[in-house]
Amino acid sequence: MNVIGKVTVLPQLPAGISRLSELAYNLYWSWTPRAQALYADLDAAIWERFQQNPVRTLLEVPHARLQEVAADPAYLARYAQVMADFDAYMGQQDTWAARNAPDMKPVAYFSMEYAFHESLPIYSGGLGVLAGDHCKSASDLGIPFTAVGMLFHQGYFTQLFDRDGWQNEIYEDLDLTTLPLRPALTPNGQEARVSVKIGARTVHVRVWTLQVGRIRVLLLDTNVPENSEDDRKLTARLYGGNQELRVQQYILLGVAGIRALRLLNVPADVYHMNEGHAALMGLERIREYVAAGLDFRTALETAASSTLFTTHTPVAAGNDAFTFDLMDRYIGEWPAQLAASRDELYALARHDQNWDGQLVPAFSMTVFALNLSRAANGVSELHGEVSREMWKFLYEGAEAEEVPIGHVTNGAHNLTFTSQAMRDLLSTVLPADWTGRLEDEAMWQAVEKLTDEQLSTVQREMKRDMIGFVRRRMREQMLRNGASAADVAATDTLLSGDALTIGFARRFATYKRATLLFRDRARLSRIVNDPARPVQFVFAGKAHPADNPGKAFIQEIYRVSQEPEFRGKIVILENYDMNVARQLVQGVDIWLNNPRRPLEASGTSGMKASFNGSPNFSVLDGWWREGFDGTNGWPIGEEREYADLNVQDDADAYSLYEHLEEDIVPRYYGTQGGEGSWAHTVRRAIETASPRFSMQRQVIDYVQKYYRPLAARGTELSANGSARAREIGAWKTWVRQQWPHTSITAQAALPASTQPGQTVPVTAQVGPAGINLDELRVEAVLSRAGHLTRVPLLSQGDGTFRADVPLQESGLYSVGVRMLPVIPGLSNDLEAGLIRWANA
Known part of the structure; x- marks a missing residue:
């Protein structure tokens, strides 16, 4: 039919369950399985069809069904308990921050992407998951914290495999009326709008609010009638455009993001840039100070004094750099607004690039972020070392180890990724308040009290659920691609609940070497098809739409999975998202990760698997270099560098097969007790990874190492009209003039x-x-x-x-x-x- 418009009819909830709507608009439910169950039980098919979205579920479920559950005593009892827990969480006064950082100043956190839940697909991978988890733990800890990001109307993309296993990308517009978003309101009750000049154009930006527990996230949206068609598309897709689009999106995130905070009177004493995408916030913060009467150098010192920059990228190609000409088109008016010359401003970002065999001056977002912050960190110990080496040229004459880039090793939000079954089991041995003490290593020693049988029972239940999920997903894929009746029926027997199951799921960048497992297929076939001790593998992951080599890796795995000796025992799932990630980290027996060392900045998927008792099997890179202790999983390869990448791949593949055959498979199928048992490794995985690699520990590290010191320094330098910042800025100018002499x-x-x-x-x-x-x-x-x-x-x-x-x-x-x-x-x-x- 011809559609002339749309209208959303809000559900009228029965009085007994009226607060289901309130809860649906707070992402507290995203890490609370029992809250999710309240919506899933209204209609399981609707819940799954709409990506487990409570807002959409309430819109779609018939009123008669709502009345039915409102009269069900068992449902009402569960509802009452969930709402009591929610109220206790939201009203908690005795938070970690209240006890340990009562003077904590508010933090503004900027990130290009956030992964909170699969129903809000404004993320592509690990960076977004990390940012989403950071917000959740900031809420858990009671930190004054506001996040700023972008509302991408088409998200990243939906990944579909064709009959030959080639990745195809589907983009669909999100229906914002069915998402847990509300328009941000100014203090006088008006919908929040800010504007920003991009080149010669004024772009209008609507601001949305997303409630995540006790904190909120502001999302920027240019898809408003006031903008041209092209400008409405600036917030259409994440990482979907060319260099010009990226620059414009970075201006939006940084400049419009700061303006949104100001319009909404959101306080911020510390500014945290999560990757270089947010670096242009420095333009607006300096402009504010210049408009208040400061000179450029004083304004720069004042703004930088309270700014933290986190880099996630250990390879040069992953750090955005743009030609000066391109930057002139979009920020050409900014030097005048900052009372600075173009040369002064661009010098803060200059990093010459070798493009087409020529050395060209370029505007590096990472260099700009480093120069406009007074603290910086990598995301694991090894990544800190790599980053100091990468950026030491900014400190000519310094040795790498003294470059002022520290590290905070990443973590993951335990409650988002730990299954309810495992949580219930842990609750039998951990103290009642354990979810508020996740970083407490001593507390986790109680996991030793769990019996082998208890662990085995819960993990078998999680594996059974995961295998059921895999079979349903593969059946849907087969039906869509017109597979034969026999192939569709075969999905009912994919994977075995009795076989050692290994999971691999991540972004399919080529350095992550998703196909390393297939380097010796004859040997792999012997491992997989051992009749007494079978092994099976589940893969998932997306390649960037422009990354054909990454797509070829996906296709290779798909084709291997169709070969007779691997059919039903190697599976690759399409459309990797947070839902797939949860299913796999909760259901597999082992988590596999084999990036080319030292290119994995951190990685977090193995942490999530370990929370659920699935030991990690990984290259000693990123977090696993710190996490592996000889009892809680297995290493792949050696902690060394290789001049020849082919030699490195051969060595790591050999190590992978050796550990599988000699260590992992015998232990999984063995009958030895004590420290030689599989259950011992499972316990060690849980008790070592859960506290040390919890997001709570990570955020506490940021508070203690960066947020509080930066807040104090920012206060000192901005006091008395930025008197100290003025002294430092003038001194630097003088010293730099004299230094050549x-x-x-x-x-x-x-x-x-x-x-x-x-x-x-x-x-x-x-x-x-x-x-x-x-x-x-x-x-x-x-x-x-x-x-x-x-x-x-x-x-x-x-x-x-x-x-x-x-x-x-x-x-x-x-x-x-x-x-x-x-x-x-x-x-x-x-x-x-x-x-x-x-x-x-």
Whole structure:
């Protein structure tokens, strides 16, 4: 028919269950299975058809059914308990933050994508899941926290496989009236609208509110009548466009995001950029300070003092960089608004790129984010090391280990990914308040009290549910692709509840090596088809729409799964999303991850599997390098680097097969008790991963290492009209002007050899070029076994600096002398970015 318009008829809920609507608009339900069950039990088919969305379910369920459950005493009892738990959660005063950080200042968190639940598909993968989990734990901990993101009307994409296993992408517009979103309202009750200039155009932005427990998320939306058709599409798709679209989306996230906070009077003392997509928030924050009367340098120091940047990308290609010409088109008016020159502004982002064989100046979002923040971190210990090496060129003369990029190892939101059955089992041995103490490692030792039988019973139940899910999904796929009746019927026997089941699900970037398992198919066939000890595999994952090599990996797995020796024992599911992820991490026996080390910044899927008692089997990269302890899972390969990638793949594949055949399969099917049993490994996986890699631990780390110190520093630098920021900005300008004229020479009486504990006299002569000697740190730098020791030389008052430098340990030392400018109040010794090494 010809549609002239749409209208949403809101459900009239019976009085006894009237608060189901209130609960549907708070994503508390997304990590509360018993709350989800209230909606699923209204109509299971509707619940599944609409991606387990409570708002849509209430709209679709007939009124007669609502009246029926409102008269059901058993349903009403469950409803009452869920609502009592919800009220207790929302009204809780004794939160972690109230006890441990009562002076906590509010945080504004910016991310391009968020994964809260599959019914709101505004995420592509791990970055979004991490951001969504961060919000959930900020709520759990009682932190004053507001998140800002984008409302993508077509989300990422729905992934469908054709009959040959090739990925196809389907985009469908979300119906916002059926999602747990509400228009954000200004203090005077008006729907929130902000605008931002992108190039010569004014783009209008509607702001939506998403309630996530006790915190809220603001989502930006350009699909409004005031905009042109092209501008309405700026928030159509996540990661779906070219370079020009990405720049425009980044302006929206950063600039319109800050303006939304201001319009809604949302307080923020700390600003957290989750990846470089959010870097352009710095433009708007500096503009605000300049409009208030500050000069550019003072405004920059004031804004940066309270800003944290988290990088997630360990490869250069994953860090966005754009030509200066492209940036001119879209932010060409900004230098004037910031009282800065184009050269001054673009210098903060410059990272020359080799494009088409030519070195071209480029505007790097990561470099801009690093320069516009005073704290930065990677997302695992190893990723911190990789990041310091990647970005040390910004601190010419510094060694990688001293580059001011720290790390907070990622976590996952335990309650989102731990099954209700496992939660119930854990509740039998953990204290009543365990869900509020997830980071407490000592508490988790109680998992040792769980018997082998208890663990086996629950895990068999979870595996049975997962296999049922896989069979239903594969049947739907077969029917859609016109498969034969025999092939459709065969889905009823996919996978065995008695076989060792290994899961692999993630974004299909090629460095994640999804096909490594198939490097020796004959050996794999022997492992899979062992009649006494069979092994089976479940795969899932999306490739970026433009990533044909990633799509080819998917197709290869699909084709292998159709070969006679692997049919029914290797399965790849289409449309990987949070629902598929939950099913797999809760149902498999082992979680497999084999990225090419050291390119996995962190990874979190293995954590989620371990929460459910599925040990991790992974390359020692990302979080697993920290998490593996020899008892809670298995490693793949060695902790080393390879010059030849083919050699690395061969070595890691060999290790994978060896561990499967020699360690994992015998343990799973064995009868040995105690520390040699499968149950022992399961217990160790739960009790080690659950606290150390909980999102609660991660957010607590951010509070203690970054949020509170940044709030204090931001307050100090912005006080009295940004007086301290002005001093620091002026000092940096002066020192950078003088630095080319400084000099330093040094002498050290170094013996050919000596004994541990002896000292070596070191003297340096400095030409300060007018810089106050008190503002120069002169130091000896000892390098031994790849680690640095810095020993300050003391000023003798005439440009001479001296110290007796101790050599504490035996070994070969390299000794150098350098100077760098420092004053009190800097975020780190390298903040000025200037180092001069002495000539001998």
